[in-house]
Amino acid sequence: MKLRKELVxxxxxxxxxxxxxxxxxxxxxxxxxxxxxxxxxxxxxxMTLLPKKIDFSSYIDQFVNFNIMRSFLNxxxxxxFSTMLSLxxxxxxxxxxxxxxxxxxxxxxxxxxxTQLLPTSLILTPLFIMFTKLKIINSYLGPILSTATISIxxxxxxxxxxxxKAPKELExxxxxxxxxxxxxxxxxxxxxxxxxLITSASFSFIMAWNDLIFSxxxxxxxxxRPMTAGIYNFMSVYGTQWNRxxxxxVLLVLPVVIxxxxxxxxxxxGLLEGSVKG
Amino acid sequence: xxxxxxxxxxxxxFVIPALGYMLIFVGYPIIYNIVLSFQDTTLMNIxxxxxxxxGLENYxxxxxxxxxxxxxxxxxxxxxxxxxxxxxLGFLMALFFNLKFRISGFLRGIIIISWMMPxxxxxxxxxxxxxxxxxxxxxxxxxxxxxxPILWISNQDTAMWGLIIANSWVGIPFNxxxxxxxxxxVPDSIIESAKIDGAVAWQRLIFIVxxxxxxxxxxxxxxGFVYTFKVFDLVFTMTAGxxxxxxxxxxxxxxxxxxxxxxxxxxxxVANILAIFLIxxxxxxxxxxxxxxxxx
Numbered sequence: 001m002k003l004r005k006e007l008v009x010x011x012x013x014x015x016x017x018x019x020x021x022x023x024x025x026x027x028x029x030x031x032x033x034x035x036x037x038x039x040x041x042x043x044x045x046x047m048t049l050l051p052k053k054i055d056f057s058s059y060i061d062q063f064v065n066f067n068i069m070r071s072f073l074n075x076x077x078x079x080x081f082s083t084m085l086s087l088x089x090x091x092x093x094x095x096x097x098x099x100x101x102x103x104x105x106x107x108x109x110x111x112x113x114x115t116q117l118l119p120t121s122l123i124l125t126p127l128f129i130m131f132t133k134l135k136i137i138n139s140y141l142g143p144i145l146s147t148a149t150i151s152i153x154x155x156x157x158x159x160x161x162x163x164x165k166a167p168k169e170l171e172x173x174x175x176x177x178x179x180x181x182x183x184x185x186x187x188x189x190x191x192x193x194x195x196x197l198i199t200s201a202s203f204s205f206i207m208a209w210n211d212l213i214f215s216x217x218x219x220x221x222x223x224x225r226p227m228t229a230g231i232y233n234f235m236s237v238y239g240t241q242w243n244r245x246x247x248x249x250v251l252l253v254l255p256v257v258i259x260x261x262x263x264x265x266x267x268x269x270g271l272l273e274g275s276v277k278g
Numbered sequence: 279x280x281x282x283x284x285x286x287x288x289x290x291x292f293v294i295p296a297l298g299y300m301l302i303f304v305g306y307p308i309i310y311n312i313v314l315s316f317q318d319t320t321l322m323n324i325x326x327x328x329x330x331x332x333g334l335e336n337y338x339x340x341x342x343x344x345x346x347x348x349x350x351x352x353x354x355x356x357x358x359x360x361x362x363x364x365x366x367l368g369f370l371m372a373l374f375f376n377l378k379f380r381i382s383g384f385l386r387g388i389i390i391i392s393w394m395m396p397x398x399x400x401x402x403x404x405x406x407x408x409x410x411x412x413x414x415x416x417x418x419x420x421x422x423x424x425x426x427p428i429l430w431i432s433n434q435d436t437a438m439w440g441l442i443i444a445n446s447w448v449g450i451p452f453n454x455x456x457x458x459x460x461x462x463x464v465p466d467s468i469i470e471s472a473k474i475d476g477a478v479a480w481q482r483l484i485f486i487v488x489x490x491x492x493x494x495x496x497x498x499x500x501x502g503f504v505y506t507f508k509v510f511d512l513v514f515t516m517t518a519g520x521x522x523x524x525x526x527x528x529x530x531x532x533x534x535x536x537x538x539x540x541x542x543x544x545x546x547x548v549a550n551i552l553a554i555f556l557i558x559x560x561x562x563x564x565x566x567x568x569x570x571x572x573x574x
Contacts, residue, residue, distance in 0.1 A: 013379040020371065021385045025392065027403045027447065030413065034406065049413065089296040096292030103290065108297060110564060115304050117560040119508035121529045121549040125314060125536045126307035129324065149303045152296055181288065210396040212511050217537060228398050232515060235402065242406055249399045256394055264387045271390065271452075272459055 031253065035059070035246035042243045058247035066234070068227075068251060075209055075226035075252075078140055082147045082208035083201055089148070090155040091197070095185050097156065098163030099171070109160075112153040120213055123149070131218055142218030143226065147211045151204035158203075158270055162196035163189060199270030202263050206256055227252045308553075314546035321540035336547040345523060345531070346548070353527040353552075356442060357506045363446040364502060368453025373483075375454070376461045386458065393451045397511035404444035405431055405516050434524040437517050441525055445512055449505070453498045460494030461487065493566070500563040504556055528552040 022029075029049060034042065035058055037051040062068040096102055097109060123146075131142045166189060174184035190197070212228040219225060225233070231248045238244060260267060315336055317329045340346050375386040392400070407413050408430035415427035430440040464487055472482050488495070510529040513519065519526035519534065526534075528548060536545025 010379050013377055014381055017375065017379065017382060017385045020374065021388055024389050024447075024450075027400070027407065028391070028395075030407060031399065031403050048416070089299050092292040093296035096289060100289035100292065102293050108293065111297075111300065111305075113564060113567075114557075114560055115300060117504045117556055117563070118304075118308070119529055119549065119552050119556060120510060121508070121532045121545075122311055122553045123304055123307035124533070125542050125546050125549070126310035127303070128536075129310070129314075129319075129542070130307065132324070145303060149300065152300060156296065185292075206394055210394075212396070212398050212515070213533075228396055231398055231402070235515075245402060246406070249402055252396055253399050256396065257391065260391050260394055267394070268387045268390060268455065271393075271455060 028253070031246050031249050034243055035250045037243045039241065039243055042241070055243075058243040061244055062247050062251070066248075068230070068248065070223065071225055071227045071230035072251060074140070074224055074230075075228070076255075078143045078147070078211075078215070078226050079205045079208040081140070081144045082151065083204040085144065086148045086151040086155055086204045087197070087201060090152045090200070091159055091190070092185070094156045094159035095163050095189060098160045099189075112156050115149070116153045116157075124213065124217060127214075128217055136218075138219055138221040138224065140224060143208070143211060143215045146214040146218065147208040148204075150211075151200075151207050154203055154207070155200040158200055159193065159196050162193045166192060195266055195269070198263060199266040202259050202267060203270060206259060209255060311546045311549060314543050315550050317543050319542045319546075321542075324542065332543075336543050340544060340547055340551075345526070346551075348523055349526045349528055349531045349548075352438065352523075352525060353507060356438060356445075356509070356525075356527060357503060359442045360445045360449060360506045361499060361502050363442065364449035364453050365498065367446070368450045368498070369457050371450065371454045372458035372461055376458050386454065390451045390455060392447055393449075395448075397448070398515050400444055400448055401512050401515035404440065404447070408440050408443075431517060432521055434521050437521060437525050441513055441516055444516065445506065445509065448512075449502060453502065456494050456498045456501075457491065460491035464490050496566050497563070500559060500566065503559055504563070507559075508552060508556060528555075 026049075033049055033051055036054045036056070038053060038055040038057065041052055097105060102108065127142075127146055128137075131137050131145075136142055136145075170188050170192070171184060174188050179187065209226075210228065211226070212232060215226050215229045216232065219229070227248075231245065231252055234248060235245060316331055316333060318332045318335070319329050323329060371386075371389070375382045408415075410427045410429055410432075412430075414430070415424070418424045419427065428436055430436050468486060468490075469482060472486050477485070508529055509527060510533065513525055513527050513530050514533065517525040519530045529552060532545045532548035532552065534545075535541045535548060
């Protein structure tokens, strides 16, 4: 009898939970279903969720007439290099701040923590002037360099927690085997911190992928424009063609959704460690 | 002694590249932004070496226009409303998903996706849903709650609410996740003994659970304040501050001055005003978290 009661409770809670989730993720469904609507349905009457007739012309249009793959590739290049830059710089730093008595450790940590909380607006104009002087406006470099400033502190805070938790014996074992400090770091600590690395990499990638303001400000070259800036531009020119905009949005959101589904457990854990968004 | 010093200088090599990078691309810009706000830099003289220092002139100009006060009021209203909505709904959802059933963790995880989405995608879909013939108006009319469609985004009186709704959608999962972690740390035994003492559900919640998860509550409120107060992408892409400045916030105002009118110095000044608010709140946050942190 008791088991049966448990089962009923489980089923009822699951159904309510699924309903809450669907209601909450309703906007995602809207993006997806609207991208499959015909132009006449988008324009015609009051809006419903499901398309009356599934139609792929918005996608075909984006691929054929608007060269969406170019923007996709640009986003990918920016996000990939930004992630690499961020990881190369911040992983050793987080290790140093976790395992060594680095001078001014507390102040350095405070600096990284505070940079996450500052507004982009604060560094936007100076970076624009800096990049203009360095002549790297209208290149991939501006967005890569600037988005890394968001993911570096994030990665440092996540990875540092992981390196702190790693057992001290590992260090001693490495020393006994005659490893240098860099070898201990590279051969012992890096492999065991894989979950943190996956979290950091996926966050860095998504942060750079999602960036709009840096790309928009530091780049006017249409051929180098990432998807976020591309869809913004598309919106201002073709403002009412919502089915096309939503087809664009599906392709913009897709990598984030895929990364998210594949790495959900790392991402949710990482979110708690870092509890931050750029 | 010499040995120790040597090791230390070697160890700091791990930290220097990242620290140096941040000093160049964040530290220097922050200082530059302060200098900029005391200069008169526009598109005209941006290339020239010598710029006129004008003292507090930019700040005087900004505060002599009523727009800064409208912007400040908008930013605060937006922040406070978002905090209230995302905290209360986030808390309710955290309570629900903390009931133990098999797929609760999975569903809770899926909901986080709205927090991870590119802001421009969020902005576009809410703009679409809140448009005149959009699904929100459609459903509200079917339910008989309204007779005429509401012009959510294009009406001065409602545009801010459109933004608040969209931003809360992004903020709820974050609140939910942090609060539910707090909730899961409340030991079952304490709840059980309160039950035995005859405390009903709401009493257990207010008098036992809430005090126990106070650190988590403070964290989500402070972080929520910071992220909402510095909002840019969402406002910029949904309303761009309009209609008639009704959604102009500090960050979009700063952007407008710098990159539409090319009054770089005035834009920098507004960004500094925004930063001052955030620095104050950030310090409160750092104080709170450093108290919690163990193993230092």
